[in-house]
Amino acid sequence: MRSLPRSHLQVQKATLPATVPNGTRRRILETALRLFASEGFHGTSIRDVAKELELQPSALYSHFPSKEHILAELVQIGHEAHHEALRGALLNAGTEPAEQVRALVRAHTLLHAAHPQLAVVVNEEIHTLPPELSAPAMALRNQSAAFLREVIERGVAMGRFSPPHAVATAAAISAMGVRLPYWYEPAGTLDIETLADIHTELALRMLGRR
Amino acid sequence: MRSLPRSHLQVQKATLPATVPNGTRRRILETALRLFASEGFHGTSIRDVAKELELQPSALYSHFPSKEHILAELVQIGHEAHHEALRGALLNAGTEPAEQVRALVRAHTLLHAAHPQLAVVVNEEIHTLPPELSAPAMALRNQSAAFLREVIERGVAMGRFSPPHAVATAAAISAMGVRLPYWYEPAGTLDIETLADIHTELALRMLGRR
DNA sequence: GTCTATACTGAGATAGAC
DNA sequence: GTCTATCTCAGTATAGAC
Numbered sequence: 001m002r003s004l005p006r007s008h009l010q011v012q013k014a015t016l017p018a019t020v021p022n023g024t025r026r027r028i029l030e031t032a033l034r035l036f037a038s039e040g041f042h043g044t045s046i047r048d049v050a051k052e053l054e055l056q057p058s059a060l061y062s063h064f065p066s067k068e069h070i071l072a073e074l075v076q077i078g079h080e081a082h083h084e085a086l087r088g089a090l091l092n093a094g095t096e097p098a099e100q101v102r103a104l105v106r107a108h109t110l111l112h113a114a115h116p117q118l119a120v121v122v123n124e125e126i127h128t129l130p131p132e133l134s135a136p137a138m139a140l141r142n143q144s145a146a147f148l149r150e151v152i153e154r155g156v157a158m159g160r161f162s163p164p165h166a167v168a169t170a171a172a173i174s175a176m177g178v179r180l181p182y183w184y185e186p187a188g189t190l191d192i193e194t195l196a197d198i199h200t201e202l203a204l205r206m207l208g209r210r
Numbered sequence: 211m212r213s214l215p216r217s218h219l220q221v222q223k224a225t226l227p228a229t230v231p232n233g234t235r236r237r238i239l240e241t242a243l244r245l246f247a248s249e250g251f252h253g254t255s256i257r258d259v260a261k262e263l264e265l266q267p268s269a270l271y272s273h274f275p276s277k278e279h280i281l282a283e284l285v286q287i288g289h290e291a292h293h294e295a296l297r298g299a300l301l302n303a304g305t306e307p308a309e310q311v312r313a314l315v316r317a318h319t320l321l322h323a324a325h326p327q328l329a330v331v332v333n334e335e336i337h338t339l340p341p342e343l344s345a346p347a348m349a350l351r352n353q354s355a356a357f358l359r360e361v362i363e364r365g366v367a368m369g370r371f372s373p374p375h376a377v378a379t380a381a382a383i384s385a386m387g388v389r390l391p392y393w394y395e396p397a398g399t400l401d402i403e404t405l406a407d408i409h410t411e412l413a414l415r416m417l418g419r420r
Numbered sequence: 421g422t423c424t425a426t427a428c429t430g431a432g433a434t435a436g437a438c
Numbered sequence: 439g440t441c442t443a444t445c446t447c448a449g450t451a452t453a454g455a456c
Binding site (some may be wrong): 276 | 434
Binding site for chain 4 (some may be wrong): 047066
């Protein structure tokens with residue numbers, strides 16, 4: 001390997017949500033995920049993936065019709081897990097805007113901390129997919145973004161929040177989670193529950209909750 | 211083009227800081243920057259760059275010894291501009307921690323808003339460089355990160371700031387700027403001066419300034 | 421579902437004339 | 439400093455046997 005890896009992302013075992021069934025297909029996805037996160041999609045060849053799995057390159061084509069379809073599946077899995085986590089969090093959060101923000105930020109942060117490689121690949125490589133392969137994920141992404149936006153707008157309307165700018169503040173809150181895989185190391189001193197608490201506190205401070 | 215481009219990044223003229231002298235070398239860097247931002251480093255071929263410039267591929271090798279060296283130059287330019295902007299801002303900011311944070315966040319945000327493609331390429335592709343080519347930029351990056359970290363630590367020590375966690379809050383403040391190119395469109399209703407004000411306000415709220 | 425073998429294409433880079 | 443021509447290799451993917 002000639003390139004400079006993302007150090008802690010590379011060594012970590014690439015974790016996929018439990019929703020993906022075991023078997024060769026899952027092993028392909030896990031291996032591709034780790035390599036895509038470390039070397040990028042275009043920087044990883046079908047041969048690299050096959051070698052890691054001790055398979056011949058041709059064997060992969062029994063499971064996926066193309067390398068792009070492997071990426072598309074990862075992108076879809078990531079977006080489904082994210083959307084499901086936010087939806088579930090909101091469902092159990094009561095009606096108070098501050099509680100809803102807490103639930104959303106907590107879920108957003110925990111997911112990015114638990115699946116850092118998936119987050120990196122999903123966010124950096126979705127643009128390399130042709131539109132027909134990325135469309136379902138993009139739809140989910142828009143819905144997930146709307147969760148936070150709507151909670152903030154409702155909190156503002158109810159007089160609970162006073163952010164300097166609703167859209168920019170929503171982006172800032174989301175950015176905390178999205179950037180997590182680039183600096184946070186789960187093996188360090190800061191555990192992910194504490195981190196989620198910190199992010200909820202930062203989000204509520206940005207929103208000027210009263 | 212088969213891939214889904216980052217819509218507004220693709221159409222925008224790729225801007226390089228004024229420090230890069232005019233000439234063929236600059237034109238190569240600008241074109242490579244636009245293509246790398248849209249298609250990724252590995253997704254862009256030397257032939258793509260040459261075609262866009264109406265040159266033969268071999269002509270590029272009179273200006274750069276390899277494709278990787280083009281990327282390395284862009285990464286270096288980006289890090290130098292960033293470091294220079296933060297250093298200059300801090301120099302003119304007085305001694306009050308809140309003023310220093312304001313200056314740093316303002317510079318950080320303005321730079322990411324003014325050079326979105328450069329920010330994207332620098333952050334997503336620096337890892338594809340071999341360590342010897344990325345080392346100078348990595349050194350600058352560490353110094354730039356230290357600016358904000360030290361101002362926050364000093365503010366905490368002086369009793370001016372009360373962030374829930376200094377490191378995580380510094381990361382959150384930085385993330386606002388880094389994620390800007392992925393959602394902010396300069397052509398829209400939110401001008402970059404207002405945006406910089408919003409980000410400084412958000413940063414100071416996160417820090418709990420009194 | 422995995423293998424061996426290979427087709428085909430596009431990649432980065434170089435040689436040498438002008 | 440740019441051109442034409444070309445080398446060499448690695449890439450995705452397929453054919454057909456087991």
